Amino acid sequence: MTGPLTLESIAEKMKEFGVSEQARKNRIRVTTTPDKVHDTIRTVQAMFGFDRLITISAVDNTRTLELIYHLTGPHRIIVSIAVELERDQPAMPTIFDILPPAGIYERQIHDLFGIVFTGNPNMKRIMLNEDWPADEYPLRKDWKPDPDTFYGGIKGERS
């Protein structure tokens, strides 16, 4: 890259991946599709130096599940890459191979939302206790605790 990095140049480049809009002074939001996320991140990483993953946010907006990847770099511009997934059997390619810190966030989202990140070598339970039922994801909007299910703690000894 030559010259100062501008949001316009990023937006220009992002056209091939999806719709982009400027969210704030130095923030840009790119909406794309699940299969392009890997390429998008690779591109911004290689071309604009977005080498730091701030977080992966997951949102359940009752119709779909959204994932938003926030990346930044030495220029301190933040790019948010948003995708939408269906609610049943959501799956998503992992970005663990290009950004190692993502592993932790992906596992946490898997636990709370039930999104499977294909390719992550360690898609195991991390947030909830070992007795938690396998197919219940508490941060989904339609989840309600079932009074008959045992969620953990001490069995039969609650006074």
Place this chain on the structure above:
Amino acid sequence: MPEVVVSIGPHHPALKEPVNFKIIADGEKIVRLELDLSYNHRGVEKAAEQRDFIRVLPLLERVCGICSHSHSTAFAQGIEEIMQIEIPPRARYIRTIIAELERMHSHLLWLGVAAHLIGFNTLFMWTWRDREAVQDTVEEMSGNRVHYNMNEIGGVRCDLTPAQVNAALARLPNLEERVNKYVDMVNYEETMLLRFRGVGRLSKEEALRYGTVGPTARASGIDYDTRKDDPYLAYADAPWNVVTDTNGDVYGRTRVRVWEIQESLRIVRYCLENLPEGAIRVPAPKNAPKGEILSRYEAPRGELAHFIRTNGTDRVERVDIRTPTLANWTSVAMCLVNQNLADIPVIVAAIDPCLSCTSRITLVENQTKKAGVISFDELIRRYRSRNPEEV
């Protein structure tokens, strides 16, 4: 010598919070380790979706007792930006004062705990004694020692009287003197140097690769500080510098933290002396418009990010809290391999883990330093069946 499995936690004197490490050690050397952080999961994010903004703030303060102001400020900041209201300058300054006092108390606390971890109880006692001065100031200003509850959407809850400002200013010289003494101690005290130098070293490249934030990153020479990168509150006005160090080990992190206390003292002094007049809050609407924001805040432990999505009601649709500790865990797991068993508490403490913020699990890694490959199920099962006597 055969490998032994040491299970540290969830109840262990070095850990003030529940976490479980399973350390596979060869004699005194760590071969690999397994971290398990889920003991503290409460479901704050779910609860935040069910309460209105006024009641979310106290809840978010209780995400963590040490960085309570960080969480509530980050959230309030985000909501205010979505509502497009500008808080008055006096409120900004008061928030900054509390934030920097919180950073001071957190770093002093950390220094004491780090000293305690290497058995240096005298420094532990001294730093905590000086921390009481900070606590007194905060208590005078807000009425509480730990959960300050200063924030409201649109400003702060209570004003600072001139008497409070003077009392706070009167405490600063003594504190500055003591902090200078700690800087000397950190740099020259022999047993601390022995225990901190060269322990848990992260090069600049590794620190970048594993996404470290806060003092951990700054100790490796990365000037990543949200206060400078994305100025909020009064940080654009106050004179201060981003502290970095090139050591990258626990020693470097300690130095960064004590120097940051000095910078915080400068900011607090500036803000107290230049406190603008005016209102302390503006009325905020009940409902927030539809919108989303990534609100960043430099907590004592590093960058805190709240992703907030609102949907036009008086509740958030989603608040996703990314705590600094979570960002740093990956690097800790990397640092620990091939280190000494006795150094585990120091290395883990060096990122100042705030597990109640984090309440999540992380990975295991093996001798080749390859990122995050995990195979601990079988081991845990074997260990549990053999020796459930974990203390």
Place this chain on the structure above:
Amino acid sequence: MAVTAAGLSQRLVNWARARSPWITVFNSGACNACDIEIIACLMPRFDVERFGILVKGSPRHADILIVTGHVTLKQASRLRRVWEQMPEPKYVIAMGACGASGGVFHGLYHMMDSVDKVIPIDVYVAGCPPRPDEIINAVVTCLNLLREDALHGGREWRKKAVPVTRTEEKTCGVIP
């Protein structure tokens, strides 16, 4: 009490127990605030060592277990195990609003809501978090309880007794 060797030694032991309460802190998922306030108790300003209170790492050495915070589902079984590891006579103090009822976290999905669903509690401390003064007060209350237990020869008497209403015990109560 008749002046016998056994009686004297019992009185000596009771005296010693009240003067050497060793505590161990168990964080059952709290937000740290209670924990740092407990550590603040050890500090020069409050210095609980002058009452003989020491914080011990091993529950085997402790007399009083301080549980900070609500109990998360995963910590419940661990808390009970730590409690079982303590030698008799043992006392439990539940710290803060969370220890009593769950506090702001009451009713969340990953919680047991209060400590007394897992282990019996002797003293509750109010506050979020309780000030160090109140923590010291709670330990003192606990010691008074210990003395009365020694007089009654066990803790069964408390099952029928009414709550203690002494002026200095405003913040801490005894389970009726």
Place this chain on the structure above:
Amino acid sequence: MTDPVFGLIYIFIFPGFLFLFIYALFFAFLDRKIASRMQQRVGPPFFQPFADFIKMLGKEVIDPAGVDRVIFDAAPLVALAAVMTAYLYVPIIGNSPLAFQGDLVVVLYLLSLPTLVLFLLGWLSRNIFSAIGGIRAITQLFIYEVPFFLALLTPALMAGTWSISEIVLWQQKNLWFVFLQPIGFIVALIGLQAKLERTPFDIPEAETEIVAGPWTELTGRRLAIMDLTIDVSLVVGSALVAALFLGGPLIPWAITPAWLEGIICFLLFLIKTLAVLLILSSIKVATGRIRIDQLNDIGWKYIASASLVQVGIVLVMNYLWVYA
């Protein structure tokens, strides 16, 4: 040791076990108080170690699963008996009536027993922390024992005797060994600190790493007895260093009533042991804990060499001065 009544009083009451019990608890109190004051705290009241001791005696004793109860009960008693026996050979009011040629070696041997017992307890506890603590204790033993023994044997080399009492007498005639052998004195203090597992050498019971090391599974009276053992070792170690390097409880001139001389000697004993305790406590407060590998490094590189240098100096001095 002709009069049996005197012998019994000496062993059991004064300056024997009863006095030792009280003095050891007082020592423990003083140790904690000094540390507290240096840390700007008030510190415990004077009866604190006694209350702790009585309380621990009254607590329930828990046997960890799979532990050999008999050995678990007996081991602390063995340790306590060893250090108490060692105490009888250390001069307190004048020289010990039990002294014999070679009692220095016996005392050193008996002082090593508590460490071995700690290792045994750690090993038996079937707890991983205890096991690691026990291994650390025994590793540390191998590091500090050699320089410590060498440092304590240098006075014997110069005085030409293996009896503590005769070394004390030698110092009465000549000069205190702290002036003749300052390196040996420093090494002895460091070794004593390591032997008693006090900061910076509290590696085996490092609270923040391995809970309480070998102590983790001890409860009730076992813990009480082990605690008392460490307190007594502190007294015996201080008294030993005071006797070997600080001239012991003897004064260079004679005082006519024998009882007055006894009292003065006893006061000297108190002053000198307390002085040693003050040094040890200051070291404890002013340092952090070092790692076992660092201790290994420092121990063999510097402390052991220093004690060897001291031995060499003593041999040269013997050749030039004492036997010349």
